[in-house]
Amino acid sequence: MPDKGTKRGNVLPGFGLAMGFTLAYLGLVVLIPLSTIILKTATMTWGQFWDTVAAPRTLYACRLSFFASFVAALINAVFGLLVAWVLERYDFPMKRFVDGLVDLPFALPTAVAGIVLTTFYSGNGWIGRYLEPHGIKIAYTPLGIVVALTFVGLPFVVRTVQPVLRDLDIQVEGAAASLGASRLHTFRSVILPQILPATLTGSTLAFARALGEYGSVIFIAGNMPMRSEITPLLIMIKLEQFDYAGATAIALVFLLTSFSLLFLINMVVLRRQAEAAGGA
Amino acid sequence: MAARRPRYLTEPTAIRWLLTGVALAFLLLFLFLPLVVVFTEAFRKGIGAYVAALADPVALSAIRLTLITAAIVVPANAIFGVAAAWAIAKFDFRGKNLLTTLIDLPFSVSPVIAGMVFVLLFGAHGLVGPYLLARDIRVIFALPGIVLATTFVTFPLVARELIPLMQSQGNDEEEAALTLGAGGWQTFFRISLPKIKWGLLYGIVLCAARSMGEFGAVSVVSGHVRGVTNTLPLHVEILYNEYQFSAAFAVASLLTLMALLTLVVKGLMEWRSGRRANA
Numbered sequence: 001m002p003d004k005g006t007k008r009g010n011v012l013p014g015f016g017l018a019m020g021f022t023l024a025y026l027g028l029v030v031l032i033p034l035s036t037i038i039l040k041t042a043t044m045t046w047g048q049f050w051d052t053v054a055a056p057r058t059l060y061a062c063r064l065s066f067f068a069s070f071v072a073a074l075i076n077a078v079f080g081l082l083v084a085w086v087l088e089r090y091d092f093p094m095k096r097f098v099d100g101l102v103d104l105p106f107a108l109p110t111a112v113a114g115i116v117l118t119t120f121y122s123g124n125g126w127i128g129r130y131l132e133p134h135g136i137k138i139a140y141t142p143l144g145i146v147v148a149l150t151f152v153g154l155p156f157v158v159r160t161v162q163p164v165l166r167d168l169d170i171q172v173e174g175a176a177a178s179l180g181a182s183r184l185h186t187f188r189s190v191i192l193p194q195i196l197p198a199t200l201t202g203s204t205l206a207f208a209r210a211l212g213e214y215g216s217v218i219f220i221a222g223n224m225p226m227r228s229e230i231t232p233l234l235i236m237i238k239l240e241q242f243d244y245a246g247a248t249a250i251a252l253v254f255l256l257t258s259f260s261l262l263f264l265i266n267m268v269v270l271r272r273q274a275e276a277a278g279g280a
Numbered sequence: 281m282a283a284r285r286p287r288y289l290t291e292p293t294a295i296r297w298l299l300t301g302v303a304l305a306f307l308l309l310f311l312f313l314p315l316v317v318v319f320t321e322a323f324r325k326g327i328g329a330y331v332a333a334l335a336d337p338v339a340l341s342a343i344r345l346t347l348i349t350a351a352i353v354v355p356a357n358a359i360f361g362v363a364a365a366w367a368i369a370k371f372d373f374r375g376k377n378l379l380t381t382l383i384d385l386p387f388s389v390s391p392v393i394a395g396m397v398f399v400l401l402f403g404a405h406g407l408v409g410p411y412l413l414a415r416d417i418r419v420i421f422a423l424p425g426i427v428l429a430t431t432f433v434t435f436p437l438v439a440r441e442l443i444p445l446m447q448s449q450g451n452d453e454e455e456a457a458l459t460l461g462a463g464g465w466q467t468f469f470r471i472s473l474p475k476i477k478w479g480l481l482y483g484i485v486l487c488a489a490r491s492m493g494e495f496g497a498v499s500v501v502s503g504h505v506r507g508v509t510n511t512l513p514l515h516v517e518i519l520y521n522e523y524q525f526s527a528a529f530a531v532a533s534l535l536t537l538m539a540l541l542t543l544v545v546k547g548l549m550e551w552r553s554g555r556r557a558n559a
Contacts, residue, residue: 010371012454013464018367022379025360029431030386033397036407040400079306086303089285090296098304100547101311107486107539109493110391111513112532115520116314119321119529126317127309151310170289177288212390214496215513219520232392232496239396239500248400251393262388 037255040248052249057225058234062254065231066261068142069210072149077203080157081195087158088165105154110215117148118220140222145230148216153206160202164195197273204265211258318536321529333519333527334534341507342515342531346492348423349511353430353491358484361438366472369446370454380443386435394432395500398425421503426511429497434490441483442476449475478549489542493535 041049052058086092087099105113121128122139131138138144168191176186214232221228231254238247290296323330333339364383368376386394402409402419412419419425453475457467473480495513502509510518512535519528 010451011458012370012451012467013458014366014468015371015373018363019371019373022360022364022367025356025363026379026382029428029435030382033401033428033432034385034389036397036400037393039407079303082299083303083307086300089290090300092300092304096547098307100543101307101315103543103546104311104315104539107489107493107542109495109513109516109532109535109539111495111516112318112493112535112539113314115516115528115532116317119525120314120317126313151314154310170285173289174286183291208388212388212393214390214392214499232390235390235392235396236496236500239392239399244400244403244405247396251390251396255389255393258388 037248037252040245041252044245044249048245049249052246053253057229058231058250060226061229061231061234062257064142064145064229065211065254066257068145068149068230069207069213071146072153072210073203073207075146075150076153076157076206077199080154080202080206081161081199084158084161084165088162102158103155105152110152110213111219113151113216114148114219117144117151117216121147121220139220140228142221142228144220144222145217145228148220149210149213152213152216153203153210156206156209157199157202160198160205161195164198168194197269200265200269200272204262204269207265208258208262211254315536318529318533321525322533324529325526329526330530330533333524333530336527338507338510339515339527339531342510342512343534345423345426345510346512349426349430350488350491352427353434354484354488356431357434357487358438358480360435361440361442361483361487362476362480364439365442365446365476366468368443370451383436383439386432389432391433391494391496392500395429395497398428398432398501402428420501421505421509423509425501426498426509429501430491430494433494433497434487437487437490438480438483441479441486445476445479446472478552482546482549485542485545489538492538 044052083102087095087102092098118125118139120126121131121144123129123132123137125139128137128139136143138147172190173186176190177183181189212232214230214236217230218233221230221233223229223233231250235247235250235254238244238250291299364379367373368380399406399420401407402412402425404410404413404420406420409420417424419428453471454467457471458464462470492511493513494511495517498511499514499517502511502514504510504514504518506518512531516528516531516535519525519531
C-alpha cells in the first residue's frame with residue numbers, strides 16, 4: 001500500500017521514511033527542548049511565578065520589547081513598501097546590486113550588526129556626531145533599540161510585497177486611468193488594497209523577528225534596567241545569575257504573549273486577504 | 281520594465297525621482313553605510329593589525345570552533361530539510377499545516393530562549409544534566425551544547441527553501457522514472473535531487489552563514505571560555521567589550537564577507553532559475 005494516507009493515489013515512495021525522520025528530528029531538536037519550559041515552570045509555586053512575572057522590571061522590559069518591535073515593524077511597513085515599489089517599478093543605476101543588498105540583515109550575524117550600528121549611531125559615530133548636537137541621542141537609548149530592530153526586520157516587508165507588485169494586473173491600472181482616475185487615486189483605491197495584505201504579513205514577520213532579537217540590540221541599547229532593557233536580555237541576566245526558574249517564567253509568558261499576538265495578527269491578515277480576494 | 285510602461289501607468293518624473301531618492305537614502309543609511317563601517321573600522325589601524333587580530337591564537341581557535349559547529353549542524357539540518365520537504369511537498373496527509381507551523385517554530389522563538397531550553401535540559405541542575413555529568417558527559421559549556429543550540433536556531437532554513445520549490449515542481453518526472461522501473465533511491469538521486477539542487481545549495485549556504493553567525497543562543501550555552509568555547513561572534517563581543525575595536529571589526533569583517541557570499545549565491549541562484557524560466 002504505497003499510497004496509504006495520501007489522496008492522489010501517489011506512486012512516490014519514501015513517505016514513511018521521510019515523515020518518520022522529520023517527526024523524530026523535530027521532536028528531538030525542537031519540541032522536547034521547548035517542552036522543558038513548561039516542565040520547569042510547573043515546579044514553581046504560583047506565588048514565585050507571579051512575583052517574577054509581575055515584577056516592575058519584567059513588566060517594563062516586556063512593554064519595551066513589544067513597543068520597540070511595533071515601532072520598528074511600522075517603520076518597515078512604510079519604508080519596505082516604498083523600497084519594494086521603487087525596486088519593482090523604477091529603473092536606476094546598480095538596481096540589481098541594491099536589490100541583492102536588501103537581504104543583508106538576513107545573512108549578517110546579529111553581533112556584527114550590533115557593533116556596526118552602535119559605531120554608526122553613537123555620540124562620536126559616523127551619523128551620531130551630527131545628531132547629538134541637535135539633542136537626538138540614538139545609541140544607548142530606546143531609540144537605538146528601534147534602529148537595531150528596524151535593521152533586522154528590513155527584508156521582510158520588501159520580500160513579501162515584491163512578488164505581489166510584480167504580478168499585479170497592469171490592465172486594471174489602465175482601466176482606472178482610462179476612467180479618469182488620477183495616479184494617486186489609482187494607487188489608493190486600486191493598487192494599495194491589493195498589496196496591503198502582503199505588507200501586513202511582512203510587517204508581522206518583522207515584528208516577530210524583532211521581539212526575540214538579542215544580538216543586534218544589546219550593543220546599542222545600553223541595557224539599563226527600567227530604561228533600555230529588553231526581555232531577551234532580562235532572561236539572559238537571570239540565566240547568568242543561575243535564576244533558572246525566573247528566566248523560564250519570563251520566557252514562558254513572553255512566548256505565550258507573542259504567539260497569541262502573532263496568531264491574532266495572522267487571523268486579521270487572513271481575513272483581509274479573503275476579503276480582497278472575494279471583493280475584487 | 282519600468283521604462284516600457286506607458287506614461288499614464290506610471291508616476292510623474294519628479295515623483296519617481298523623489299520616491300527613488302527617499303528609498304535609496306533609507307537603504308544607504310541602514311544597509312550600505314553600516315557595511316562600509318565594518319571594513320573601514322577593521323583596517324583603521326592598518327593591514328598589519330588586521331592580520332594580527334585574525335592570527336591571534338584565541339581568534340584562530342574561535343574560527344576552528346565555528347567551522348566545526350557548522351560542519352555538524354549544516355549537514356544535519358540539510359538532511360532534515362530534504363526529508364521534511366519530501367514528506368510535505370510530495371504527499372497529502374492530515375495535519376500538514378500543523379507540521380509546517382511546527383517546523384517554522386524556531387523562527388519565532390528568541391535565540392536566548394532557544395539557548396535556555398538546552399540549559400534546562402542539560403545544565404548541572406537540568407532534567408538530564410546531572411545524569412550525564414555523573415558519566416562525565418558535558419553538554420552545556422561545551423561543543424555539544426553549542427551544536428544543539430545552533431541546530432535549533434537554524435532548524436527551518438533548508439526546509440523552508442525546499443518546500444515551496446518542490447511543491448511548484450510537481451511529481452511528473454519522478455512518476456515517469458518510477459513507471460520506467462527506477463527504484464526509489466535511484467529516482468531520488470537522479471531525478472529529484474538535481475531538480476532542487478539550486479534551492480538546496482542556497483538553503484545550505486544560508487544555514488551555514490546563520491550557524492556561523494549565531495550569537496544569542498550560543499551565548500547562553502557556551503560559557504565564554506576563551507580559546508575553548510568561544511565562537512567567532514562571541515569573540516567579536518569580547519573584543520568589543522574590551523575596547524579593542526579594530527580587532528573586533530577585523531573578526532567581524534570575516535563574518536561580513538561570509539554574509540556577502542550568501543547574498544552572491546542567492547543572486548546566482550535567482551539568475552539561474554530566471555534564465556531557465558525564460559528559456
